[in-house]
Amino acid sequence: MTPTPAPTAGPAGPRVPLIAGNWKMNLDHVQGITLLQKLAWTLDDAKHDYRRVEVAVFPPFTDLRGVQTLVHGDDLSIGYGAQDLSDQDAGAYTGDISGQFLAKLGCTYVLVGHSERRTVHGEDDALLAAKLKAAFRHGLVPVLCVGEGLDVRQAGTHVEHTLGQLRADLADLPPDQVARLVVAYEPVWAIGTGEVAGPEDAQEMAAAIRADLTSRYGDDVAGAVRVLYGGSVKAASAAAILGRPDVDGVLVGGASLDAGEFANIVRFEHHVTS
Numbered sequence: 001m002t003p004t005p006a007p008t009a010g011p012a013g014p015r016v017p018l019i020a021g022n023w024k025m026n027l028d029h030v031q032g033i034t035l036l037q038k039l040a041w042t043l044d045d046a047k048h049d050y051r052r053v054e055v056a057v058f059p060p061f062t063d064l065r066g067v068q069t070l071v072h073g074d075d076l077s078i079g080y081g082a083q084d085l086s087d088q089d090a091g092a093y094t095g096d097i098s099g100q101f102l103a104k105l106g107c108t109y110v111l112v113g114h115s116e117r118r119t120v121h122g123e124d125d126a127l128l129a130a131k132l133k134a135a136f137r138h139g140l141v142p143v144l145c146v147g148e149g150l151d152v153r154q155a156g157t158h159v160e161h162t163l164g165q166l167r168a169d170l171a172d173l174p175p176d177q178v179a180r181l182v183v184a185y186e187p188v189w190a191i192g193t194g195e196v197a198g199p200e201d202a203q204e205m206a207a208a209i210r211a212d213l214t215s216r217y218g219d220d221v222a223g224a225v226r227v228l229y230g231g232s233v234k235a236a237s238a239a240a241i242l243g244r245p246d247v248d249g250v251l252v253g254g255a256s257l258d259a260g261e262f263a264n265i266v267r268f269e270h271h272v273t274s
């Protein structure tokens, strides 16, 4: 079955929350299938309604064919995407992966500009703008990651910094493509560190991103874009973050490698903590 399509909605319509698991460079293709099967069973047992809360995983490239086979074979409603793509479509680009290949593997989504790509691989905003275009050329929904490092947070310029990334990456993307985008705010200082930005920090940035999109593209476009938070999210912290009005989901790293923990994040409405 085709994964739940990414919903679009105007300012009056609800944005369906997206709970996304970024496996990073973890789980080979056998381990990946085992985890996905367990996640699907756990959510099935809990009678999870995928129309209310969408679920997607971002496995390594080498897992994607196995994930596709399982999702189609078992008629799962879990979506999937890749962690990166090339800005090019084909040719002499050793080691790169075309969006065309990802589309053929049934990917709905692709991460663009994860902080680990920006820092470890030196990807700059010009390249990320080209990657966004490549994703749309192949019908993939990009999940564009933005966010500041600790020095910027301490200097208090995190909002300008993050909006600067967003503007540079979106560059001259047409409004109908911007409307389909998912933006993930991932403060670098909160990734893999156990430090979670508070719900108010997540809301502050999500609201700033939406206000910026509104000023440049109008209410209808800004109202359709889903803004996620990512950085050390666990089941215990997810509900409060997801309860904030401009936060439309979470992008989970480490905790997405545990099917039970990740399922509890997906089921956040049932695990509300005080």
Ligand SMILES: O=C(CO)COP(=O)(O)O
Pocket: 022, 114, 186, 190, 191, 192, 193, 194, 230, 231, 232, 233, 251, 252, 253, 254, 255
């Ligand atoms: O980078 C992240 C998701 O893309 C966050 O990772 P952690 O949840 O492990 O901090």
